Amino acid sequence: MAKQAIPSFDLTEQYGLIEADVMAAVERVLKSGHYILGPEVNAFESELAGYLGVRHAIGVANGSDALLLALMALGIQPGDEVLIPTFTFFATAGAVARLGAVPVFCDIDLNTFNLDPAELEKRLTAKTRAIIPVHLYGQVADMDAIMNFARQHGLSVIEDAAQAIGASYRGKTVCNFGDIGCLSFYPTKNLGACGDAGMVVTNDDPLAEKLRILRTHGSKKKYHHDVLGFNSRLDELQAAILRVKLNHLDDWMAKRQAIAAYYDQALSDSCFGGKVIAPQVAAGNRHVYHQYTIRAEQRDALIAALAANGIGSTVYYPLCLHLQPVFAHLGRQPGDCPQAEKATETALSLPMYPELDQASQRRVIETIRAFV
Ligand SMILES: Cc1ncc(COP(=O)(O)O)c(C=O)c1O
Structure with missing residues (x-):
């Protein structure tokens, strides 16, 4: 099936x-x-x-x-x-x-x-x-x-x-x-x-x-x-x-945080050897996980592996704003914002919504494990 x-x-x-x-x-x-x-x-x-x-x-x-x-x-x-x-x-x-x-x-x-x-x-x-x-x-x-x-x-x-x-x-x-x-x-x-x-x-x-x-x-x-x-x-x-x-926002927020904690636990596992990096939360921050966004060196191959297992993922965002054609007249160049440019090549948002169940999350995690 x-x-x-x-x-x-x-x-x-x-x-x-x-x-x-x-x-x-x-x-x-x-x-x-x-x-x-x-x-x-x-x-x-x-x-x-x-x-x-x-x-x-x-x-x-x-x-x-x-x-x-x-x-x-x-x-x-x-x-x-x-x-x-x-x-x-x-x-x-x-x-x-x-x-x-x-x-x-x-x-x-x-x-x-x-x-x-x-x-x-x-x-x-x-x-x-x-x-x-x-x-x-x-x-x-x-x-x-x-x-x-x-x-x-x-x-x-x-x-x-x-x-x-x-x-x-x-x-x-x-x-x-x-x-x-x-x-x-x-x-x-x-x-x-x-x-x-x-x-x-x-x-x-x-x-x-x-x-x-x-x-x-x-x-x-x-x-x-x-x-x-x-x-x-x-x-x-x-x-x-x-x-x-x-009226439901706090409950949905807590669910997003629980989903993120489950991803975190699996993805910060040392077996990934730096190939997949879980999102970092800066000290003092309460993150509400609109997205759960990892970094992966082999991002595009990972997208394909997830898709082959019926798992959606999204790249927010594939091109920095300083490199968008509409802003070409501002004269900014590739290499101007190296960290952001790296993010456009490596960032990948995994499935994230309050109703996402643990069985689905396990499938996402197993697919990433099998990939790395
Ligand atoms: C960071 C950010 N700023 C602004 C907007 C614009 O919001 P809207 O789509 O409601 O115009 C969005 C969302 O779409 C967004 O993610």
Whole structure:
């Protein structure tokens, strides 16, 4: 009998577990006749602010818009430089470039896949205005070093926490370090909508006010426009569904951590002789494992071996941002960010979702064992 496939992620099982509550929420919204920026969005904003321990949460259309709105609220102008890691999802750089500002790509620490703070000094110029650390795969970047540097040089900090809701660093919850935090509720995220959704959060009252205005075409009073914003609203259906899911987030997070611990135990086994390296968690970090990402020298052959056993795996990300064709005009070269470039050749994310069972995990581990 053919073995059942093990996907990289699976959203259907989780839906089955919460179907009744989700359907009740959907029905409540549909019957209300209120579909955009209404009571569900208000409630979700305050529940999420409470969860993160921040003063303000502002629902927006998606995580990419959250980054764009954050940069706009901070007054980033054409020609301003923003320091970002080169090893992240495109949206981090795209938001900067869409404002005519310049993404300045920094190398990473290969052990954590996060921005290497030592790069900041190296890439700082008179035009540098902000830093966007990304908490990649669910692990908070080295925020002490990053915030110290930002304060020393008067730079704004936007946390790209799209992959890291619930994570913490030295006892402090994500999105409480920088000026603004950005979240994505893309369906596969740890807290995922049934469509696009995002959130901008801040502890700064004037910034919160600006963000609220910017997401509705720069208008505070209806049909009166003070500044140039755009349409980036969160809809009621997504907010209602996310409210249901927020109640389960801590439980799902604990399940992801247990799955990671099981992988860790098997993969840090000395028999791998350095051929497969388990993800490292920096001291003081609570990792929420949006992804469980290993490094493997023979990565592409390992992908094929896993696929031959019906096991899904994903490469996040196969090409650094400083080497993307769209940024060729910035003149950055291969070799500029060697650690990140190494990550694009070796990083591989294994199946990871709260409902992944141990039998499936054992099959993944056995396939890797047989490979090395
Ligand atoms: C690190 C990072 N930043 C930004 C985004 C953008 O979020 P969205 O897809 O909701 O626009 C994502 C996710 O897709 C992401 O992983």
